Amino acid sequence: MKMSRKFKNKQKLGRTVCMIFALLLVFGIYLAWACSQRHNFSPxxxxxxxxxxxxxxxxxxxxGGDPEIRDEDWGISYAFNPILSYMISALFMKITSFFTTDEWALLISARMVNVLFGTxxxxxxxxxGEALFKKGERVMFFFLCTLLPGAAILYTYINCDGLALFSSSFIIYMWVRAMNEGWTKKNSILLGVALSLCALSYYDAYGYALCSILFFVVSSLGYGKKKPDFxxxxxxxxLITAVVAVxxxxxxxxxxxxxxxxxxxxKTMHEYAIKYAKPQFNPKNVTTFKDYPEANIISMLKYHAPGFKYRWVGMVVYGVVGIFGYNQIFLGKKVYYPYFALILVGLVFVIWKARDIFYLKREQVMLEKKINEEETVEQVLIRQKGIRPQGLFHLCLLLGxxxxxxxxxxxxxTSDYQPQGRYSMPMLVPMMYFVTMGYSRVADHFIKNQKLKQLCYYLVSIGTIVVALFLWARLLYPLYLQNYNGLH
Structure with missing residues (x-):
């Protein structure tokens, strides 16, 4: 017993050390990227x-309509949207100002908020990953999520996207905890905190609130058992609602x-745009695809807009992997093609095993001890129908x-033709989860050598780190050197 406890403690210590090392590595890369971008380099x-x-x-x-922050072209500001991230950035700037009022130092302190959200x-x-994957798989899952260039860049400049990504990761983590531990008071409060952060981030992450309602209701009722716990x-x-309300x-x-x-x-933001935007940006003068009777979603997807290298789907797909600057700086085939292949093949493998992954029904056979009329203990076979927790979890991830x-x-x-990958980025964790699961299922089926299997996962992980460092050394830092003063 003592040896078993000692072994478990040693394992736990090892995982903690690995986690700290991984977090420090990711933090260092995010910080290097944040310190190597001139002001307004990103959207x-x-x-x-x-x-x-x-x-x-x-x-x-x-x-939101204050002239001091209102954009001259669009006639509006981002202050009409939730600004929690900007509030914390201002706090960091205020703390930094006690030591220095250098403009570059203040900018980096404001960006540090998203670096910390990323961490x-x-x-x-x-x-x-620790809860859902085996050793090598969880390492690959971790680095695919954290170092995908299109996601990593969002943690390195002033925006609300970083908070949206953090809150979506936080919410999914709460689903995992609830699957393993149930809806304890602690897990319920933490989900409320995660949903609050989501509500104060960016509207493209709000789908996780709907998914959380579905997951919570079904799981808290016992996954469809005969006696649901209303x-x-x-x-x-x-309790969750109260936390979000507060x-x-x-x-x-x-x-x-x-x-x-x-x-x-x-509505107010739209009114300010009509009142103050320049004519070429004014909603009264700008037509969208929905304004054309003959246009539809398909025709928009086929449309190749001037100034864009690809059509809508192409720009979004490339943007998810990463397009830097104002949707202008492409990263090159050596970055895109390996990521495209990795993600596509992983998702195809998931489709191959879709029935096992998304199957919702469960019929559990279990033995239960009961005392019969003669007051002797006998074992009774019970068939219990319900919903597979993993099936529900995977369904919510798919919706996410x-x-x-x-x-x-x-x-x-309907509003503004902006085919950008960052608007789809809240799908990051579910997408990489399914990619990792796809490779895991296929590897378990075809590769029997455990060492070879682990080696493949580690090679992919190392590849993501190399790409992140390469992009800093060959793209971000050289561009920064061209604008050495940082703010001009």
Whole structure:
């Protein structure tokens, strides 16, 4: 018993050391990337940083239409959207200002918020992999999620996308904990915190709120057993709702007050765009695909817009792997093709095993000891029907993959044609989970040599690290050197 406990403690220590090393490595790469980009190198950082600067200077939250932060072209600001990430960036800038007011130092301190969100997301991903995958698989899953260039870049400049990715990883981690431990008070509170962060991040991550409702209701009721626990569902459901109301509700109440009942601020933002945007950007003068009677989603997907290298699907697919700058800097075939092949083949393998992965029904056969009429113990065979927890989990992950892409497509069709991979990025963890699972199922089927199997997983992991370092050394840092002063 003592030897067994000692061995388990040694294993736990080893996993902790590996986790710390992995998190430090990811943190170091994110920080290097963050320190090697001039101001406004990435999409709309200039517009976003005005909000951070406003909070830093005035010590209060801005109205979305304040002239100090409003964009001259579009007539609006990002302050109509949730700005939790910018609030924390302003706090970091204020702390930094006690030591220096150098503009570059203040910018890096503002970017540090997303670097930390990325590291926190990496922690959640590590714990997800630890619970769901074997040794080599979890390493590959971790680095595929954390070092995909299109995702990593979002953790290195001022935006709300980093918080959206972190909150989605956090939510999925809570699903995993609930599968293993049930809906304890701690897990319920943590899910409430994760959903609050999601609500205060970016709208493209809101699909995880819907998926969480589905997962929570079915799992808290006992996965469809004969005697569902409605008391637990209502008790924990109210607790989660209360946490979200306290931590995130204030933002929407504020919107309701200052924007005359517009709790999402979408209508008010549209009104400001009509009133202040330049003619070529004004919604009154800009036509979208939905404005054309003969146009539809298919015709939009076929359309090759001027200024874009590829059509909608091509730009999004390349953007998911990574397009830097303002959707202009492509990373090269040596980066794209290996990632495309890796992701596509992994997903094909999942489709091959789809019935096993997404099968929802469960019929569990179990032995239960009962006392009969003669007061002797006998074993009774019980057949228990219900829903497979893993099947429900995989269904929610699949929805978590689909919904951001649907929202991305809908936004381009109805509002502004912007085929960007970052709008689909909340699908990152589910996508890489299925990719890893695909390779795992096939490897278990065809590769019997365990060492060879582990070697393959480690080689892919090393490849992702090499690509991340290569992009810093050959792209980000040289571009930074061309703009050595950083802010001009």
């Amino acid at each position: 709309d950082e200039g517009m976003r940083s005005r909000i951070v600067q406003y909070i830093y200077e005035h010590g209060k939250l801005p109205h 926190a997301s990496a922690y959640c991903i590590f714990k997800i 008391k637990l569902m209502f008790k924990r459901g109210l 931590l995130a509700g204030w933002w929407f109440v504020r919107n309701y007050i200052i924007y005359d009942g517009d709790f999402l601020a979408r 993959m689909i919904i951001p892409n649907v929202l991305n497509l809908y936004y381009s069709y």
